[in-house]
Amino acid sequence: MIEPNRHHRIVRERDPIAARLDLHGLTYDAARARLDGFLLQAWHEGHRAVLVITGKGSRGTGDGTLRRAAPEWLAAPHLRSIVAGVSEAHRRHGGGGALYVALKRKARG
Numbered sequence: 206m207i208e209p210n211r212h213h214r215i216v217r218e219r220d221p222i223a224a225r226l227d228l229h230g231l232t233y234d235a236a237r238a239r240l241d242g243f244l245l246q247a248w249h250e251g252h253r254a255v256l257v258i259t260g261k262g263s264r265g266t267g268d269g270t271l272r273r274a275a276p277e278w279l280a281a282p283h284l285r286s287i288v289a290g291v292s293e294a295h296r297r298h299g300g301g302g303a304l305y306v307a308l309k310r311k312a313r314g
Contacts, residue, residue: 212305231271236259288309291306
């Protein structure tokens with residue numbers, strides 16, 4: 206979960222959403238690989254907040270495969286050093302079909 210004040214800043218775009226990734230139409234394995242690469246690149250570029258669009262599923266019910274899997278992928282051990290938190294996006298950014306991902310600061314040096 207993203208810290209509440211930071212979540213509010215992302216929703217209001219005071220902490221800009223620096224990049225977006227749309228996983229619509231990808232297979233489970235392709236989506237996971239694309240998400241990993243996207244997050245690592247965003248972190249290396251110094252981004253602090255990104256939007257991951259999973260979609261809600263084929264019937265718009267919020268139980269799509271990618272929607273269910275994304276939070277688990279984002280909590281994976283190899284991403285713990287870069288992911289600060291994850292929260293459902295505000296309606297204007299995709300609501301239940303999208304996630305805000307807060308990234309940790311990159312160490313200087």
